[in-house]
Amino acid sequence: MALLQGRKGIIFGVANEKSIAWAIARAMNNEGAELAFTYAGDALEKRVRPLAESVGAKLILPCDVTKDDQIRAVFDQVRTGFGHLDILVHAIAFANKEDLKSDFVATSRDGYRLAQDVSAYSLTVLARHALPLMEGRHGSILTLSYLGAEKVIPRYNVMGVAKAALEASVRYLAADLGPKGIRVNAISAGPIRTLASAGISGFLEMLHHVEAKAPLRRGVTAEEVAGTALFLASDLSSGVTGEVIYVDAGYNIMGM
Ligand code: NAD
Numbered sequence: 001m002a003l004l005q006g007r008k009g010i011i012f013g014v015a016n017e018k019s020i021a022w023a024i025a026r027a028m029n030n031e032g033a034e035l036a037f038t039y040a041g042d043a044l045e046k047r048v049r050p051l052a053e054s055v056g057a058k059l060i061l062p063c064d065v066t067k068d069d070q071i072r073a074v075f076d077q078v079r080t081g082f083g084h085l086d087i088l089v090h091a092i093a094f095a096n097k098e099d100l101k102s103d104f105v106a107t108s109r110d111g112y113r114l115a116q117d118v119s120a121y122s123l124t125v126l127a128r129h130a131l132p133l134m135e136g137r138h139g140s141i142l143t144l145s146y147l148g149a150e151k152v153i154p155r156y157n158v159m160g161v162a163k164a165a166l167e168a169s170v171r172y173l174a175a176d177l178g179p180k181g182i183r184v185n186a187i188s189a190g191p192i193r194t195l196a197s198a199g200i201s202g203f204l205e206m207l208h209h210v211e212a213k214a215p216l217r218r219g220v221t222a223e224e225v226a227g228t229a230l231f232l233a234s235d236l237s238s239g240v241t242g243e244v245i246y247v248d249a250g251y252n253i254m255g256m
Contacts, residue, residue, distance in 0.1 A: 001032075002030075002031045002032035003031040003032070003230060003234040003235075003236070004028055004031040004032045004033035004086075004087070004230070004233060004234055005031070005032035006032065007028075007032070007033045007034070007086040007087055007233070008033070008034050008035075008036075008082045008084065008085055008086050008087070009028055009033045009034070009035050009036070009085070009086060009087030009088065009089065009233070010035070010036040010037070010038070010059075010074075010078060010085060010087070010088050010089070010130075011024065011025045011028075011035055011036070011037050011038070011089045011091070012038050012063065012065070012088070012089060012090050012091065012092055012122075012126065013089065013090065013091030013092045013144075014037055014039065014048050014051060014052070014091075015039075015040075015044055015047065015048070015194075015195045015196075016047045016048075016051075016195060017051060018193065018194045018195065018222070019091065019194055019195070019222075020091050020144060020189065020192060020194060020222045020225050020226075021089060021091035021144075022051060022222070023221075023222035023223050023225060023226040024089055024091065024142075024222075024225065024226045024229040024230075025037070025051075025052075025055060025089070026055065026226070027223070027226035027227065027229065027230050028087065028089075028226075028229070028230060028233060029055040029056070031230060031234070033086075033087060033233075034056075034082070035052070035055060035057050036057060036058075036059035036060070036061065036077075036078055036081065036082065037051075037052040037057050037059070037060050037061070038060075038061050038062065038063035038074055039060070039061075039062060039063070040062075040063065040064050040065070040092075041062070041064060042062070045060075045062070048060065058081065059077060059078060059081045059082070061073070061074045061077055065092055065117075065118060065122035065125070065126070066117055066118060066122075068125070071125060071126065071129055072129070074129075075129040075130070075133065078133060079133060082133070083133075084133050084134070084137055085130055085133035085134050085137070085139060086134065086137055086138070086139055086140065086233075087139070087140050087141075087142075087233045088126060088127070088130045088134075088139070088140075088141045088142070089142050089143075089229065089233075090122065090123050090126055090141070090142065090143040090144070091143070091144045092118060092119065092122055093115075093118065093119040093144075093159060093162070093163075093196055094114065094115065094118040094119060094196075095111065095114065095115040095118075095119070095157075095158050095159045095162065095199075096108075096111045096114060096115075097199055098111070099111040099112075099115065099157055099158045099159075100155055100156070100157055100158070100159060100199060100200050100201060101155060101201050102155075103157075104157040104158065104160075104161075107157065107158045111158055112158055112161070115158045115159055115161070115162040116161075116162050116165060119159065119162035119163065119166060120162045120163075120165035120166040120169055121165075121169075123141075123143050123166060123169050123170070123173070124169055124173065126141075127141055127173050127177065127184065130182075131177065131180070131182065134177075134180075134182050135180050135181070135182070136180075136181065137181070138181050138182070138183075138235070138238070139177075139181070139182040139183070140182070140183050140184075140185075140232060140233045140234075140237075141173070141177075141182065141183065141184045141185075142184075142185055142186070142187065142229055142232050142233060143166060143170060143184075143185075143186045143187075144186065144187055144188075144189055144225075145163045145166055145167050145170075145186045145187070145188045145189075145244060146159075146160075146163050146188060146189065146191075147188060147190075147246075147248065147251070147252055148160030148163055149163035149164040149166065149167050149188070149244075150164065150167075153206065154202060155200060155201050155202045156200065159200070166186065167186055167188075167244050170184050170185065170186045170242060170243075170244065171242045174241040174242030175242065178241055178242075183232075183237070183238075183240065183241035184241060184242065185232045185237070185240060185241060185242070185243045185244070185245065186243070186244045186245070187225055187228050187229060187232070187244075187245050187246075187247055188244050188245065188246045188247070188248065188252070189220065189225045189247050189248065190210050190214070190219055190220040190246075190247065190248030190249055190251055191203065191206045191207040191210055191219060192219070192220065192221065192222055192225070193207070194222075207219055210248065210249065210251045213251065213254055214248065214249035214250050214251040214254070215249065215250035215251075215253065215254070216249035216250055217249075218249055219249060220247055220248060220249050224247055225247045227247075228245055228247045232245070
């Protein structure tokens with residue numbers, strides 16, 4: 001039987017066919033999951049809708065995670081459409097471009113707040129709404145992080161601080177939701193060319209550094225991240241929660 005046969009999931013974070021969330025969605029759909037999708041704003045709908053429809057999605061909903069009314073509407077429709085939920089994928093991050101260019105010390109209050117709100121707090125609010133739909137179903141919540149959460153990566157700046165909050169949130173949420181049988185984990189992915197990574201100045205330098213120094217002497221693909229997402233969403237990882245799992249060709253283990 002397919003790994004996720006009969007499971008229902010919602011994917012937050014598809015922007016286009018290069019999105020890590022899209023690779024995860026395809027992998028989950030191949031393993032039998034029925035998926036709902038959200039898109040952040042009208043401009044992205046025309047990209048997300050055809051992708052979502054290509055894997056048979058019926059629930060394709062607008063959701064800017066800074067808007068509580070949109071989040072509420074999404075979960076109301078998921079309750080009506082699915083009845084319950086087994087999987088939630090959070091693959092969302094945003095920071096102002098100017099905060100990913102210069103020194104971290106220059107981060108504005110608004111820039112800091114925005115990065116935290118979109119990239120970290122959103123996991124907590126989505127988990128809270130998913131909870132009543134996941135209770136008693138061994139639900140699995142996944143998010144995407146990056147090494148900049150724990151080491152200084154030049155120009156990753158405010159996003160690194162947001163990822164640190166995100167990884168801490170994974171642990172607190174795992175502790176809160178574990179007694180209800182719901183698991184919460186993060187994948188810390190190596191650099192991959194996407195819309196979001198194009199906004200980080202010096203991204204190619206990060207990528208080339210990983211390719212040269214990682215134990216596997218290469219970067220990783222979105223499909224490799226999706227493989228670990230499948231593991232974390234399925235019963236194969238039933239004993240794993242509160243973890244940050246690296247899919248980075250081993251780069252994080254290197255000291256020099
Ligand atoms: P992407 O641009 O395809 O995905 C980012 C998503 O965030 C987009 O779908 C965008 O619509 C969404 N988003 C931004 N603001 C939003 C808001 N207010 N409300 C709802 N959605 C919003 O890029 P990606 O690289 O696939 O990013 C997915 C996740 O993976 C992010 O959390 C990113 O930090 C993380 N990640 C990426 C890399 C990489 O190198 N690409 C590495 C490690 C972790």
